[in-house]
Amino acid sequence: MTATFRLESPADAATPDATRAPIRPRRRGQRAARRGEARAGLAMASPAIVLLLTFLIVPVLLGFALSFTNARLISPEPLRFVGLDNFVRAFTVDPTFFRSALNTFAFAAVVVPVQAGFGLFLALMVNQKIRGVTAFRVIFFIPVVTSIVVVSILWKFMYQPDGLVNSFIDSVTFGAWQGTAWLNNPSTALFAIIVLSVWQAVGFHMLIWLSGLQTIPEELYEAARIDGAGTWRQFRDVTWPCLRPTRIFVLITITIAALGLFVQIDVMTQGGPIDSTSTLVYHAVLTGYRQQQIGYGSALSLVFFVIVLVIALIQRHLTRDKD
């Protein structure tokens, strides 16, 4: 409290002065008020500035610097500059890194369109003017508030060879099609993780789409109907063009989230079987933290960061061009 009063005092002193004698030149009072404002602004922003500097900016720069060193978390060796060794190692002698990059892109390539499309479908369903529709919004959103750790464990249980998923497949196909050990099979593990990832997160994007849908004025639909447009034409000529800003937001947020795939891997497969589910972030955390090679892990994180940045910029560029 005292600190605040000290902050205010120059500005406070200026105000009554200026009101009492309006004829006198107000410059001095104004300057004092300006100074007070500047000081208050810096003071009120400073806790956030200090914290962001310490825990975001410094780690980003530190990660950049450590990428060129042999840093380890606990190390008998002194910190040493190793040039591009870490990057050379990643791109030449670390097949898991290459496989992880491939898996990450495959995951994003499927999840981005599927989750965006499914989310839009859900949004259209719950945007209808029918009774009880809010209850469905809440239900579709429930997986989003469930922790991804819990969701991963739960689905791991359901994916067991004698688990719920296989028993379901068995009963709907009357035993004609046998399931597999989804997570232990290199050709199905990533697909299995995609399914639960979409299941968990799609409700979030449903709401984003929904808020976009609700900004579209009803008159546009009325005009379209008068022109004889059916449901599909209304969607194509009214809904879709009006959703442009929402589309960009959804696209970029899903992409960044999908590229950061980590928890599902850590809980369900630990990157296996035979690297078929390892991802960039998982690999960076595994080497950088669990194997204590901070320098190498930082280099992998930096590569990941550059990839995210480039993709985000490309998306921005592509979506901006159509203006």
Added chain:
Amino acid sequence: MAATPRVRGTRSEASEQRRRRRVWSYLVLVGLAVFFLFPLVFMFVSSLKPDGQILSDISGWRAFLPVGDVGLDNYGAVFDRVPVGRFLLNSLLVTVAIVGLGLVVNSMAGFALSRLRWRGRGLVLGVVIATLIVPFETIAVPLVYWVAHLPTLLFQDGALVYDIGWLNSYKVQIIPFVANAFSIFLFSQYFSTIPTSLDEAARIDGAGWFTIYRRIVVPLSGPAFATVAILTFLPAWNQYLWPTMVVQDEKLRPVMVGMQYFFQDNPAWGEIMAYTSMITLPVLVVFLAFQRAFVSSVAASGVKG
């Protein structure tokens, strides 16, 4: 249905069509609801059953019904195996601290950035917006190295002791997550919609900037505070990657990390389902109680994109 008079012609045909469409809508909605709910129903129901029965029930409807040898045995076993109470308390403490401190720190920054003129404001605003796209995963590894070398003051044997390293503490789970670029952004967006004439009037009455923030802007910004609280509450409660890296001390672990006690070669699924049910229920209750606020928060997070 046969009684519908044909005479009404096109009008009844149109309403008939609308009715049929509504029925289809409900069928699809119910199907989707089943898709989104069945895993969670399965989790809660299984948490009440012994392992043998979970497996024998799995091939039919019984998997989703609390029938047979139902009881709270799994929950008792969980309490015997891990300090659940302690984990829940740790998570609660960390979450409340992150959300509470975050509301104060980020709203003050949002206020300074949206309503005050000061040197460096443009730079800070630019940096805040630029950091929006830094995924936490990319700084996790260097951040561990960084916090392991930060100085810390400990209160030991009645004296303050200087030490190095933040690992294994509450503060390492809280302080890095207090300032949040996205929260600052949301606050400053919201604050800039409040007319500045209110500030001017208050200044003429002799109010300082902090008073204006606390007495005028904060009381008018309930929805912004609710949005930020909700959007920071979930990730704080769900923290997993970070605490697995920086907290080895069992007494300080949050709920999600406590999960690791159950990862074994021969998992006791009934107990696991009981544990996951226990750590999911509090969030679910909060969500259902404040669902309207949740929905509008998420919508608000997307508006400005």
